[in-house]
Every structure is written in C-alpha cells, then in structure tokens.
Amino acid sequence: MIQKLIDALIDIVLWVPRQLFGLLVDGVELMLGWIPDIDIVDLQSVFDGLGGQLLYFLTVFEFDYGITAMMTALIARFILRRIPFIG
Structure with missing residues (x-):
C-alpha cells in the first residue's frame, strides 16, 4: 500500500x-x-560562375582535400569531447 x-x-x-x-x-x-523554405542552388551553376584562375588555384592548393581533412578533424574532436574523462 x-x-x-x-x-x-x-x-x-x-x-x-x-x-x-x-x-x-x-x-x-x-x-x-x-x-x-530555402531554395537549393544547383552547385554546377555556382562553379560555372567561377573564373578559370580561381579554379586553378583551388586545384593547386587541393581545396577538396583540405575541406575534407578539416571536417574530419572537427567531427573527431566533437566525438572525442563527448567521451567522459577525455574531453
């Protein structure tokens, strides 16, 4: 009771x-x-508007690899800080 x-x-x-x-x-x-609602822009039309010189330097500096490495590092840091006694 x-x-x-x-x-x-x-x-x-x-x-x-x-x-x-x-x-x-x-x-x-x-x-x-x-x-x-947000209108999603076609990425191909955005890159078509970039000049050849800018695309050349983005290729030389390996912009795609750099963005991938930075995002991977940020995600790893976020995950590691969620673990008790580490972050």
Whole structure:
C-alpha cells in the first residue's frame, strides 16, 4: 500500500515537468513552421560562375582535400569531447 502511495506521489510530482516539456515541444514545432523554405542552388551553376584562375588555384592548393581533412578533424574532436574523462 505504501508503494502505491509513493508511486502516485511520484506521478503527481512528475506531471508538471511533463506538461511543461510538452508545451515547449509544441512551441518549438510551431516556430519551426514559421521558417521559410530555402531554395537549393544547383552547385554546377555556382562553379560555372567561377573564373578559370580561381579554379586553378583551388586545384593547386587541393581545396577538396583540405575541406575534407578539416571536417574530419572537427567531427573527431566533437566525438572525442563527448567521451567522459577525455574531453
């Protein structure tokens, strides 16, 4: 009988945070609906607009490898900082 009373008390105490969380989620969902749709630009048309000299230097400096290496390092740092006692 005492266990049922404790369970009922816990349910009453946790009802308020659950309702607040539900309202918060509903509010965020409503605000996300306000964000306008973004038109996605075709990347080929963006690169067609670049000059030949810029493309030459991007190739010489291996821009594609550099971006890949930087993104890999940032993701690895993010993951390692999530591990307890390391980050």
